[in-house]
Amino acid sequence: MSEIETVQPVKVIYCQVCTFPVEYCEFGKLFKKCKTSLESTNPELYESMYSDSAKPQGSSLSAEREAKMTESLAKMQLKEERKLEREMEELQKSKVLIKRIQRTKHKAVISIAGLEVFGVDMKSLAKTFASKFATGASVTKNAEKKDEVVIQGDVGDEVEAYLTGILAEKGMVNVKVEQVSEKKPKKKASTT
Amino acid sequence: MFKKFTKDDIHTRSNVKSSIQRALKSKLVAQYPKLESTIDDILPKKSQLVLYKCEDKIQLYLIDNEVVFFQQFDELIPSLTLVHKYPDAFPSVQVDRGAIKFVLSGANIMCPGLTSAGAKLPEEPLEKETTVTIYAEGKQHAMAVGKLLMSTDEIKSVNKGIGIELFHHLGDGLWMYHE
Numbered sequence: 616m617s618e619i620e621t622v623q624p625v626k627v628i629y630c631q632v633c634t635f636p637v638e639y640c641e642f643g644k645l646f647k648k649c650k651t652s653l654e655s656t657n658p659e660l661y662e663s664m665y666s667d668s669a670k671p672q673g674s675s676l677s678a679e680r681e682a683k684m685t686e687s688l689a690k691m692q693l694k695e696e697r698k699l700e701r702e703m704e705e706l707q708k709s710k711v712l713i714k715r716i717q718r719t720k721h722k723a724v725i726s727i728a729g730l731e732v733f734g735v736d737m738k739s740l741a742k743t744f745a746s747k748f749a750t751g752a753s754v755t756k757n758a759e760k761k762d763e764v765v766i767q768g769d770v771g772d773e774v775e776a777y778l779t780g781i782l783a784e785k786g787m788v789n790v791k792v793e794q795v796s797e798k799k800p801k802k803k804a805s806t807t
Numbered sequence: 808m809f810k811k812f813t814k815d816d817i818h819t820r821s822n823v824k825s826s827i828q829r830a831l832k833s834k835l836v837a838q839y840p841k842l843e844s845t846i847d848d849i850l851p852k853k854s855q856l857v858l859y860k861c862e863d864k865i866q867l868y869l870i871d872n873e874v875v876f877f878q879q880f881d882e883l884i885p886s887l888t889l890v891h892k893y894p895d896a897f898p899s900v901q902v903d904r905g906a907i908k909f910v911l912s913g914a915n916i917m918c919p920g921l922t923s924a925g926a927k928l929p930e931e932p933l934e935k936e937t938t939v940t941i942y943a944e945g946k947q948h949a950m951a952v953g954k955l956l957m958s959t960d961e962i963k964s965v966n967k968g969i970g971i972e973l974f975h976h977l978g979d980g981l982w983m984y985h986e
Contacts, residue, residue, distance in 0.1 A: 638948065684905060
């Protein structure tokens with residue numbers, strides 16, 4: 616077991632979808648996806664693991680229990696798939712709200728809400744805006760306790776263009792980016 | 808332990824002093840003697856160890872943003888990535904195929920899963936409270952890390968109830984944690 620010389624670390628191949636070592640994919644929640652991704656990234660390994668000749672090695676379970684387990688696993692995976700689908704749909708439906716809030720007659724701030732569902736780092740986004748537009752930009756919590764980026768200055772159009780850009784980069788082309796303007800700052804913020 | 812673990816659970820991050828790092832190193836070797844030959848690869852002398860103090864007094868030790876090991880009380884527990892790299896360095900047990908599903912959802916390991924046909928307990932008896940890595944039937948790599956609640960002899964004789972308390976498993980909060 617143990618060598619006296621320095622032991623080289625073992626290289627484990629991790630699945631790119633579920634992050635488990637590939638042999639555990641079948642117990643993961645996204646087995647089907649794991650399989651397809653492995654097939655494209657590492658066809659040799661895929662062949663050795665999932666081809667018909669390589670059937671489960673020496674399971675001690677009775678056939679009945681094995682079947683039961685596979686069934687429950689399949690159920691779980693199906694559930695997870697549905698859940699993901701639903702989430703994706705939700706994501707497509709959600710929209711980003713860019714709000715122009717008038718401070719005085721000629722001054723306005725822009726607040727961006729509804730970004731958190733896309734996994735955008737708000738803090739760094741505020742920073743990029745601050746340097747991009749050379750204004751103050753910060754992350755604040757709105758009435759619904761959700762983060763939003765507030766930028767000083769009337770930069771709504773530029774923000775919209777920028778946001779659609781980064782969202783498209785993430786593969787969410789259909790997301791609506793909406794601009795509204797608001798006269799009184801105390802109006803309730805609406806995030807959908 | 809890491810069923811739910813997110814960035815919010817990290818309270819402070821700090822760099823570990825090199826003197827303390829040395830002490831940790833010797834402690835790690837004392838706990839897992841087989842690590843001795845590779846300890847310099849795991850904790851290189853010049854590396855900067857980072858300590859994350861988290862919820863429930865859990866402390867994570869990271870190098871290059873990768874959790875190497877963690878501790879809750881006194882015991883140092885290797886993370887699964889470390890176990891995968893140096894599988895022979897830690898005491899291990901094996902569970903049968905039927906148990907994999909439950910272990911991967913974070914269940915403690917029951918004795919029957921350790922004594923049945925597909926399972927393996929190490930030949931030399933392990934004491935109670937030993938930190939063990941958990942392997943699965945037909946699989947090559949470790950899938951969890953836990954602590955023996957009974958000695959292996961007891962597990963064999965009693966064969967009932969919880970045998971291993973699970974700390975860390977594939978797919979838990981710590982496994983999923985990435986900066």
